[in-house]
Amino acid sequence: xxxxxxxxxxxxxxxxxxxxxxxxxxxxxxxxxxxxxxxxxxxxxxxxxxxxxxxxxxxxxxxxxxxxxxxxxxxxxxxxxxxxxxxxxxxxxxxxxxxxxxxxxxxxxxxxxxxxxxxxxxxxxxxxxxxxxxxxxxxxxxxxxxxxxxxxxxxxxxxxxxxxxxxxxxxxxxxxxxxxxxxxxxxxxxxxxxxxxxxxxxxxxxxxxxxxxxxxxxxxxxxxxxxxxxxxxxxxxxxxxxxxxxxxxxxxxxxxxxxxxxxxxxxxxxxxxxxxxxxxxxxxxxxxxxxxxxxxxxxxxxxxxxxxxxxxxxxxxxxxxxxxxxxxxxxxxxxxxxxxxxxxxxxxxxxxxxxxxxxxxxxxxxxxxxxxxxxxxxxxxxxxxxxxxxxxxxxxxxxxxxxxxxxxxxxxxxxxxxxxxxxxxxxxxxxxxxxxxxxxxxxxxxxxxxxxxxxxxxxxxxxxxxxxxxxxxxxxxxxxxxxxxxxxxxxxxxxxxxxxxxxxxxxxxxxxxxxxxxxxxxxxxxxxxxxxxxxxxxxxxxxxxxxxxxxxxxxxxxxxxxxxxxxxxxxxxxxxxxxxxxxxxxxxxxxxxxxxxxxxxxxxxxxxxxxxxxxxxxxxxxxxxxxxxxxxxxxxxxxxxxxxxxxxxx
Numbered sequence: 001x002x003x004x005x006x007x008x009x010x011x012x013x014x015x016x017x018x019x020x021x022x023x024x025x026x027x028x029x030x031x032x033x034x035x036x037x038x039x040x041x042x043x044x045x046x047x048x049x050x051x052x053x054x055x056x057x058x059x060x061x062x063x064x065x066x067x068x069x070x071x072x073x074x075x076x077x078x079x080x081x082x083x084x085x086x087x088x089x090x091x092x093x094x095x096x097x098x099x100x101x102x103x104x105x106x107x108x109x110x111x112x113x114x115x116x117x118x119x120x121x122x123x124x125x126x127x128x129x130x131x132x133x134x135x136x137x138x139x140x141x142x143x144x145x146x147x148x149x150x151x152x153x154x155x156x157x158x159x160x161x162x163x164x165x166x167x168x169x170x171x172x173x174x175x176x177x178x179x180x181x182x183x184x185x186x187x188x189x190x191x192x193x194x195x196x197x198x199x200x201x202x203x204x205x206x207x208x209x210x211x212x213x214x215x216x217x218x219x220x221x222x223x224x225x226x227x228x229x230x231x232x233x234x235x236x237x238x239x240x241x242x243x244x245x246x247x248x249x250x251x252x253x254x255x256x257x258x259x260x261x262x263x264x265x266x267x268x269x270x271x272x273x274x275x276x277x278x279x280x281x282x283x284x285x286x287x288x289x290x291x292x293x294x295x296x297x298x299x300x301x302x303x304x305x306x307x308x309x310x311x312x313x314x315x316x317x318x319x320x321x322x323x324x325x326x327x328x329x330x331x332x333x334x335x336x337x338x339x340x341x342x343x344x345x346x347x348x349x350x351x352x353x354x355x356x357x358x359x360x361x362x363x364x365x366x367x368x369x370x371x372x373x374x375x376x377x378x379x380x381x382x383x384x385x386x387x388x389x390x391x392x393x394x395x396x397x398x399x400x401x402x403x404x405x406x407x408x409x410x411x412x413x414x415x416x417x418x419x420x421x422x423x424x425x426x427x428x429x430x431x432x433x434x435x436x437x438x439x440x441x442x443x444x445x446x447x448x449x450x451x452x453x454x455x456x457x458x459x460x461x462x463x464x465x466x467x468x469x470x471x472x473x474x475x476x477x478x479x480x481x482x483x484x485x486x487x488x489x490x491x492x493x494x495x496x497x498x499x500x501x502x503x504x505x506x507x508x509x510x511x512x513x514x515x516x517x518x519x520x521x522x523x524x525x526x527x528x529x530x531x532x533x534x535x536x537x538x539x540x541x542x543x544x545x546x547x548x549x550x551x552x553x554x555x556x557x558x559x560x561x562x563x564x565x566x567x568x569x570x571x572x573x574x575x576x577x578x579x580x581x582x583x584x585x586x587x588x589x590x591x592x593x594x595x596x597x598x599x600x601x602x603x604x605x606x607x608x609x610x611x612x613x614x615x616x617x618x619x620x621x622x623x624x625x626x627x628x629x630x631x632x633x634x635x636x637x638x639x640x641x642x643x644x645x646x647x648x649x650x
Contacts (some may be wrong), residue, residue, distance in 0.1 A: 016627055170193075186222065296350060430459070
């Protein structure tokens with residue numbers, strides 16, 4: 001069990017050790033007939049979750065003991081990911097670095113247990129393998145010469161010499177299913193982000209952009225890329241960001257998601273459809289009070305979207321012809337898309353779906369079956385218990401918006417009376433707080449704190465108007481939404497609204513920084529990878545293109561709109577003790593932003609501390625750093641919010 005019953009909860013280190021036993025489900029796959037399920041486990045090593053390696057499991061949907069699929073010859077752990085079934089369901093393709101750490105290759109395994117075959121001898125990064133409709137070929141995204149492509153979330157590479165002089169393009173490459181030469185298909189000057197085979201296997205629908213992959217996803221267009229090597233053809237110039245290119249069963253149209261998305265891989269928006277031959281795209285979900293995240297299209301099931309609706313997960317039936325409001329097939333107060341890169345997997349006819357499901361009370365497991373009628377397939381986290389006793393969905397009014405959030409509560413019989421509340425602001429800003437097994441939030445709960453995870457304007461879940469409601473308004477309306485959620489949490493009778501803290505990472509870290517310049521409501525703050533000054537940030541971060549849809553212009557063209565939302569413009573107002581933490585090599589929210597904020601608070605005699613973690617990027621990977629950060633965070637809240645009521649025996 002995560003936290004054994006006893007006279008008192010465990011300390012931070014012990015609780016985090018238990019929580020770190022969590023096995024995350026990173027990806028799921030389902031055979032065409034729905035008979036077999038594969039998934040990827042991020043299995044913790046002795047160092048903890050950030051030192052985890054990914055393993056692939058295969059099981060019959062009807063039950064039975066899962067087996068491991070691996071290219072390892074000695075059963076040792078390696079990075080193995082991206083399982084995908086062949087159209088006939090008899091083979092499973094996947095990526096593995098079993099031969100050379102950090103260099104993935106494409107392999108194929110017979111699902112009945114025959115030997116694994118190696119298909120590629122690539123020198124560079126591979127991801128997203130996809131079978132051709134006839135099962136004779138496999139495509140993959142190939143970034144030649146860059147095997148360890150960590151992206152903007154990983155530690156930023158140290159750059160010297162002429163900066164920006166080398167641009168590598170990620171291309172669609174194809175290899176015969178029986179093995180052979182890996183041949184690049186898409187143009188050399190185009191970075192491909194996502195792609196899908198056409199039903200007849202003659203072309204790909206792909207999202208792509210010219211230039212750096214990390215920086216230009218926000219201006220990607222929709223292309224048709226012929227497999228014969230002809231020029232790629234643009235079929236849609238989006239107004240915002242796009243993802244999930246999905247062919248109609250007859251190959252005449254392509255559906256995709258378009259919306260204001262601040263991060264690649266964190267999807268949300270409306271569903272649009274365009275002819276594969278070009279022409280205007282049509283929004284087929286106008287005014288939808290939800291955010292589509294993934295698409296599936298078959299003759300039998302029609303066009304189906306997984307979505308965020310409020311703070312819930314949902315499956316929606318979308319009409320691709322008339323644009324009428326989508327039909328809700330299922331809606332549940334849980335996380336069924338558990339982490340970036342995880343998605344629902346459909347059988348060929350759409351009748352069966354495999355998902356990873358979790359809540360704050362139940363750790364993730366793989367489930368499969370008809371939508372909403374799933375049965376559990378995996379038991380990777382059997383025996384783990386959440387330190388939370390309750391999780392409640394709250395709603396409140398803020399300006400003209402109805403805002404939703406999740407309230408995590410510790411056991412009342414262990415932590416009696418009203419306890420301090422920590423407001424945990426999600427990143428993004430176009431993201432969503434969902435009911436899920438969050439180690440960072442549950443660690444606070446294990447120490448007796450209530451945690452409020454709000455979804456202010458700018459979040460997914462209530463449609464595009466809501467997601468766009470913080471454009472040119474960072475830190476103002478969304479902060480009002482966040483603060484307004486404290487009172488309804490207090491009205492539950494289990495939260496002390498006078499002892500509120502705020503924490504967050506990335507955009508959440510920015511919100512913590514901005515909040516303490518605007519209000520004295522919070523008695524303590526923890527800003528992780530925050531942004532102190534949008535004007536200087538524009539020139540420091542390595543993915544500045546995400547800012548243009550939000551600010552409307554570059555910082556050089558309209559500095560006033562950037563200054564209006566910058567914590568440094570209001571820094572002399574700060575009285576709140578603030579802990580500042582950041583990774584040394586963070587490319588998305590560079591460390592100088594944290595230095596600037598900390599330096600100002602130190603000069604103003606505001607209680608503060610800055611901790612920079614060596615060689616970490618935007619997402620921490622070292623378990624010792626994660627432990628240290630969380631110990632400091634809990635200690636900070638204990639110091640300035642006061643400890644929760646003394647625990648009692650139960």
